[in-house]
Amino acid sequence: MLEDPDKSALIVVVDDDEAVATVASRWLRSAGHETLVAHSGHAGQRMLQNADPDLALVDLDLGDMTGLELMRWMRQNHQGCPFVMMTASADVGDVVQAMREGAMEYMVKPVSRSQVLRVVDKALEELRSRNRDQRVLTDASISRHGLVGRSPALRRVHDQINRLAQCDVTALITGETGTGKEVVARAIHSASARRDGPFVALNCGAIVESLQESEFFGHEKGAFTGAISSRAGAFEQADGGVLFLDEVGELTPSLQVMLLRVLQERRFRRVGGNREIKTDVRILAATHRDLFELVEEGKFRQDLYYRIAVYELQLPPLAERGDDILLIARYFLEQLHKDAGAPALRLTPEAEQLLMAYPWPGNVRELRNAMEHASISATDEIRPEHLPPRIARPARARPARPASRRPDLGSEERERQAIMAAIAAANGNVSEAIRTLGIPRTTMYRKMRKFGLLSKKDSGD
Incomplete structure (x- = not known):
């Protein structure tokens, strides 16, 4: 080479x-x-x-x-x-x-x-x-915790991962959607003394409220309609290892109380059971929301917040990672074409400039989506016309700037502009905009409501 x-x-x-x-x-x-x-x-x-x-x-x-x-x-x-x-x-x-x-x-x-x-x-x-x-x-990709890049912001994340791997405290990983919170949690687990134990991931926002307690703590046979056999919950499955609670801010008030009790006493009961079960689990939680703001609004328990946020690791948005954008894009292209046994597609300077100018509200997840899109239509190199329209078209009106610089906008303003651009590129079709941005539907509508982009009909008012 x-x-x-x-x-x-x-x-x-x-x-x-x-x-x-x-x-x-x-x-x-x-x-x-x-x-x-x-x-x-x-x-x-x-x-x-x-x-x-x-x-x-x-x-x-x-x-x-x-x-x-x-x-x-x-x-x-x-x-x-x-x-x-x-x-x-x-x-x-x-x-x-x-x-x-x-x-x-x-x-x-x-x-x-x-x-x-x-x-x-x-x-x-x-x-x-x-x-x-x-x-x-x-x-x-091999030796640095599964995270691609060399920016100062990412180096700080690597340092924090190393520190958290050396201790056994509960930690809260925060960051925008798509920044790699689960990747970081797995990296902490893999480098820690619990590496030989299980890693169990649970998305708190994706569980039906009526089944949350069973998902966390398990249930005994006959505990409720449909419980035809006993089942171990996430705490039992993760015993001796790490339980990763993604979107922990979506927990219901009743489950917040139960989780607080388990963190304090290190024991729990299955739904419908009488036997207390001891647990040896490290909790790593994650959220894209401001938990302290939820505490102030009375939507999240303050005592639980202090239990899970013993140490808080905040992931930088992709837009603040400078030239990591191009490194990650090339990495995804390499991965996409490795199985085919062919050389990876290369990005033209014009395409690279567009990638650097785009605000990336969907972060790394959206960048992968964009590279998959481009690799379908390109044959030897990726040019501007191969990129998703939301990336290629809106950026053409912006003045050129050095590749390593970022627009002087707050993260919320970057998100608002990118969401508006995606909706415009999809001719107002929100579902299509959601697919191209690569973010969950609930996240999209929450952000649209926050930025005043929902009509009364869309918002249900």
Whole structure:
């Protein structure tokens, strides 16, 4: 993998004009690179297959095949060597087709030494950048708690995960929808002394109120209609490990009381049972809501809040993580295409600028949704027209800015703008906007109500 700028590159030159191929090879060697030369498309196939070069310099017309056919053959055979195309034709259509097929650069013959070296250096630098990013992605995804990125905000999260893994306190993980709260909870569990114990996740907002107590504490046979057998609840299932309570702010008042009692006494009874069961469980809770605000409104017990928020870890929204956006996007593209055995699609600079300018109200979850959308319509590279309309269209009206900077807006204003853009792109169809944003329906309507985007008919008033 080419990363070091001081390391020479192995470059294959494929051109049926022996004089051109020989001269280009000599120029590249004079710049410190190693070269191999082929004078036909089939000879180039054999060389590319066996040599594992860093770059290929290929003529568009090879006699026995075209350079484009050679590029397609490489993709079909899962060879990841990037191409620079040379052509004697100044036809714009040929150039456009070559770039669409995946060529990194192109040159129109006749070529000069300075032109060849400049174009090759540019292609190699882009290749080195991709390889560095890929190494970062691999390191981050494997050894850094399942979280991809290298921003200061994410480094602070890693530090807090490490601290929480060294102790056994109850913790509250907060952050917007889609920021990765369960991923963080699993990371804490995996790095802690409870790693060999179970990890049980329970979404408090997705349980029917009448079944909440049974889901948490289990039930005995005949405890209620339909209880045809005894069943262990989440606390028993998680014994010796971690119980992750997602959307803990959605707990009913009665269950808040029961949960407080279990946290205090470390014992509980199944629904319909008389036997007290001891529990050894670490609670990690999560919410996208402001629990302290719910306490002040009387909707969440203050004593329970202090029990579960012994330590609070707040996850940054994706919009505040800078260049992590592009690292994560490339990571998702790599994952999406790994099973197919083909090189991942690459993002054009224009597409990258749009990703950096978008406010990401759905955070990492929405970014994955966007990359899945783009990968369906793109063939070799992702351009602006391959991105979801809510990302491509609204951003075109915004002035360009450096990729590492973010708009000076509060998170609520970013959310409001992105939700309005998604609804507009869906021609007012809220269900379609929900699908494209990748957020739960209840969250969407709650945010719409908060931002005054619901009509009386929609809000039920």
